[in-house]
Amino acid sequence: MSSVPASADVGVIGAGIVGLATARALRQRGATVTVYERGVPGAGQSGGESRVFRHAHDDPRLVAAARDSRTIWDTWADELGIETVSPDGALTIGPDVDAKLALLRDVDGIGAREVDADELAQLLPLLGPFDGPAFLDPRGGSIRTTATIEALAAELATTLVHDEVLQVRQVSGGRAEVRTGGRTVVHDHVVVCAGRGTPAIARSVGIELPVKQSTHVRYTFEPAGRPPSRAACLQDGSGVFGETGIYAAPGPDHATYAVGLSDTAGVRDDGTIIDGDALADLAARAARYVARALPGLRADPVGVRHCWVTELPWSSDGVAAWSQPGLTLVAGHNLFKLAPWLGGLLAANALGDGLDERLQPESRLGAAPEGQG
Numbered sequence: 001m002s003s004v005p006a007s008a009d010v011g012v013i014g015a016g017i018v019g020l021a022t023a024r025a026l027r028q029r030g031a032t033v034t035v036y037e038r039g040v041p042g043a044g045q046s047g048g049e050s051r052v053f054r055h056a057h058d059d060p061r062l063v064a065a066a067r068d069s070r071t072i073w074d075t076w077a078d079e080l081g082i083e084t085v086s087p088d089g090a091l092t093i094g095p096d097v098d099a100k101l102a103l104l105r106d107v108d109g110i111g112a113r114e115v116d117a118d119e120l121a122q123l124l125p126l127l128g129p130f131d132g133p134a135f136l137d138p139r140g141g142s143i144r145t146t147a148t149i150e151a152l153a154a155e156l157a158t159t160l161v162h163d164e165v166l167q168v169r170q171v172s173g174g175r176a177e178v179r180t181g182g183r184t185v186v187h188d189h190v191v192v193c194a195g196r197g198t199p200a201i202a203r204s205v206g207i208e209l210p211v212k213q214s215t216h217v218r219y220t221f222e223p224a225g226r227p228p229s230r231a232a233c234l235q236d237g238s239g240v241f242g243e244t245g246i247y248a249a250p251g252p253d254h255a256t257y258a259v260g261l262s263d264t265a266g267v268r269d270d271g272t273i274i275d276g277d278a279l280a281d282l283a284a285r286a287a288r289y290v291a292r293a294l295p296g297l298r299a300d301p302v303g304v305r306h307c308w309v310t311e312l313p314w315s316s317d318g319v320a321a322w323s324q325p326g327l328t329l330v331a332g333h334n335l336f337k338l339a340p341w342l343g344g345l346l347a348a349n350a351l352g353d354g355l356d357e358r359l360q361p362e363s364r365l366g367a368a369p370e371g372q373g
């Protein structure tokens with residue numbers, strides 16, 4: 001427990017969903033907050049409409065964390081006056097349904113259950129016939145990413161400094177100094193939530209983060225006819241439609257449906273893409289999948305999202321934080337759903353409560369327990 005004053009002055013680097021969630025939690029605890037953002041809030045890895053909120057993870061600790069984060073998403077909806085997660089639910093189909101369902105049933109408050117082919121067709125009428133193993137995560141749904149980012153950025157507008165952070169330096173008194181294009185500021189604590197920018201800032205304070213960078217693409221499609229009244233999110237590991245790592249989520253009013261493969265395209269350490277055709281191949285595979293699996297959608301995509309991915313070595317759902325005097329740095333992937341929960345823990349560490357044991361790198365949060373997954 002370090003002696004951070006109650007009215008601490010905390011700097012947050014990055015106005016993506018994790019930085020905004022951390023800044024909100026800090027303000028709710030009475031801290032003075034400055035959020036540094038070199039671009040537009042929410043235009044980095046948090047960009048684009050809709051994300052899947054799911055409870056299913058290989059690590060039971062992350063299942064419980066997702067359950068707790070889901071509760072905070074509801075609180076945000078009340079406090080921000082917006083829908084944060086749609087009531088559509090999240091479907092999982094494929095051979096690992098039983099194993100995932102067993103993990104979900106071990107955690108209270110999720111209520112996941114098996115569904116048969118008829119109910120599956122009602123929950124996701126866009127999907128072609130499928131009579132294999134399937135379950136519904138009723139508290140899952142599509143995260144309203146754009147509305148959430150806009151509401152948080154508006155609520156935190158006075159804290160935002162649109163400037164690039166070139167360096168963070170630890171200074172005396174357990175505090176940290178931020179140097180941007182136009183200023184030098186010393187804060188009681190700095191939380192680095194800079195997504196793809198975090199490893200470089202970490203390296204400048206002598207910390208090598210085990211982050212593997214890659215690139216990813218997701219296509220958005222429109223319904224062939226009238227938007228359905230219900231369109232659950234989908235995780236398809238079945239292979240029945242030619243792919244085993246599919247995720248998909250509806251946009252507002254079910255007017256769009258975004259579909260991506262969990263595969264990514266490799267990147268060299270200098271950030272250059274290794275195989276120039278990889279993203280195009282991934283996009284083409286997603287379009288072929290939609291033509292086979294989702295006859296309720298028009299075959300031609302109406303939107304695309306390309307992005308950087310920052311994964312930890314122990315799981316594509318891995319997340320961890322590095323804590324030093326005056327400094328906290330966070331890294332991981334698939335963080336949108338966890339951001340309300342994660343932001344609270346990062347704020348707690350910045351205010352001297354100590355870093356939650358689950359976020360310690362050696363805890364490898366997100367990794368399947370030994371002998372499983």
Ligand SMILES: Cc1cc2nc3c(=O)[nH]c(=O)nc-3n(C[C@H](O)[C@H](O)[C@H](O)COP(=O)(O)OP(=O)(O)OC[C@H]3O[C@@H](n4cnc5c(N)ncnc54)[C@H](O)[C@@H]3O)c2cc1C
Pocket residue numbers: 013014015016017018019036037038039040041042043044045046047048051052053163164165166193194195196197198216217218247260305306307308332333334335336337338
């Ligand atoms: C297509 C796609 C699908 C996804 N699907 C899901 C899903 O279904 N469920 C899920 O939970 N997650 C999903 N994710 C992952 C999730 O979106 C990310 O993990 C999350 O948005 C990361 O948020 P962040 O705040 O850490 O990073 P970012 O949103 O990248 O924010 C970091 C911010 O820091 C700023 N920054 C960086 N360096 C500096 C600097 N030096 N100075 C000032 N500012 C700086 C950047 O401009 C950026 O705005 C998906 C991601 C993509 C792209």
